[in-house]
Amino acid sequence: MTRHPASESDIGAATFLNAPYIGLEEVEPGMVVVGGAPHDSTHTSRFGTRMGPRGIREGSLGLAARLANASGEGLIDLASGVRLTPPPTSRLVDVGDFNVYPTDVMKTTEGIAGGVAEVVRRGGFSVCLGGDHYIGYPSCLGYTRAVSEARKDIRIGYIHIDGHLDFRDDTALWGKYNHGTNARRISEIDLVSPSNMVWIGVQGWSEEEPILAIERHGGLIFTAADVHRMGPEEVARQAGERASAGCDYIYMSVDIDFIDTGFFPATGSVVNDAITTQIMATILRGLARYPIGAMDLVEVSPRIDPTGRSVMLSTELLLAHLAPRIFEVGP
Numbered sequence: 001m002t003r004h005p006a007s008e009s010d011i012g013a014a015t016f017l018n019a020p021y022i023g024l025e026e027v028e029p030g031m032v033v034v035g036g037a038p039h040d041s042t043h044t045s046r047f048g049t050r051m052g053p054r055g056i057r058e059g060s061l062g063l064a065a066r067l068a069n070a071s072g073e074g075l076i077d078l079a080s081g082v083r084l085t086p087p088p089t090s091r092l093v094d095v096g097d098f099n100v101y102p103t104d105v106m107k108t109t110e111g112i113a114g115g116v117a118e119v120v121r122r123g124g125f126s127v128c129l130g131g132d133h134y135i136g137y138p139s140c141l142g143y144t145r146a147v148s149e150a151r152k153d154i155r156i157g158y159i160h161i162d163g164h165l166d167f168r169d170d171t172a173l174w175g176k177y178n179h180g181t182n183a184r185r186i187s188e189i190d191l192v193s194p195s196n197m198v199w200i201g202v203q204g205w206s207e208e209e210p211i212l213a214i215e216r217h218g219g220l221i222f223t224a225a226d227v228h229r230m231g232p233e234e235v236a237r238q239a240g241e242r243a244s245a246g247c248d249y250i251y252m253s254v255d256i257d258f259i260d261t262g263f264f265p266a267t268g269s270v271v272n273d274a275i276t277t278q279i280m281a282t283i284l285r286g287l288a289r290y291p292i293g294a295m296d297l298v299e300v301s302p303r304i305d306p307t308g309r310s311v312m313l314s315t316e317l318l319l320a321h322l323a324p325r326i327f328e329v330g331p
């Protein structure tokens with residue numbers, strides 16, 4: 001049977017940007033590898049982020065169709081004039097979803113960490129799609145496990161883009177492993193250097209202990225107000241410099257609730273910081289200059305936004321950072 005060319009957004013199985021769907025054992029060096037972590041039982045408010053990976057994949061198909069219809073010529077960014085051309089062999093692949101177990105957090109942790117570690121071991125750039133933000137911890141854990149196999153003395157910086165610190169140590173109801181403790185757990189990974197941990201975009205109310213703990217560790221916090229005051233380019237620059245200073249690579253964790261809920265409705269936590277999708281894209285683009293070794297994008301909850309625009313915007317945000325890794329970028 002001849003397969004229908006996937007040149008329309010409502011035809012074909014959904015992978016991210018219609019990338020080839022491959023097994024973990026087929027990952028090769030230089031590939032940008034999207035893997036899903038459809039897990040939200042460690043979310044503490046509005047559930048639904050387990051639909052995130054599938055929703056983001058579906059939301060990406062509109063742009064995938066435009067790329068397919070451009071028949072090798074690529075697409076031009078009207079703002080910059082930059083042309084994105086897909087290479088003859090796709091650097092972007094989708095390995096489907098990692099193993100998660102909704103009632104067993106530790107088994108889920110190992111499922112995601114094991115999958116990400118395998119991607120990294122094979123030389124892939126891992127892009128783990130959440131899921132609630134807890135999955136950032138197993139994703140980072142898998143990344144650090146794999147890179148430490150190659151070299152024991154490696155040091156990893158960390159950038160946390162989020163409306164929240166996620167640095168609580170423990171909570172009465174949810175314990176030590178949930179989407180409010182993920183950055184704290186990451187700070188406990190041996191390879192991660194706590195003084196190279198940087199937060200971008202925190203807002204609202206926080207308990208004092210996490211702030212004091214970050215100060216004690218020498219971490220650096222840029223609030224959403226700092227982003228407005230300094231501008232997104234400058235925040236990205238200072239964050240990238242700090243996270244990479246004395247480190248080999250940076251792990252980057254991107255919580256979509258950095259963006260004001262008015263601009264990006266599909267997320268569990270309601271955020272009121274006037275951060276637009278454009279500001280977030282500028283930061284993600286700026287950070288592409290730094291040695292990011294692996295990343296996640298989390299807290300997209302498609303059902304909260306029945307208009308579907310949030311999952312489409314997720315594609316734009318991912319591409320703001322990933323375009324130079326996926327496409328030939330030129331005039």
Ligand SMILES: [Mn+2]
Pocket residue numbers: 133162163164166179255
């Ligand atoms: Mn978060």
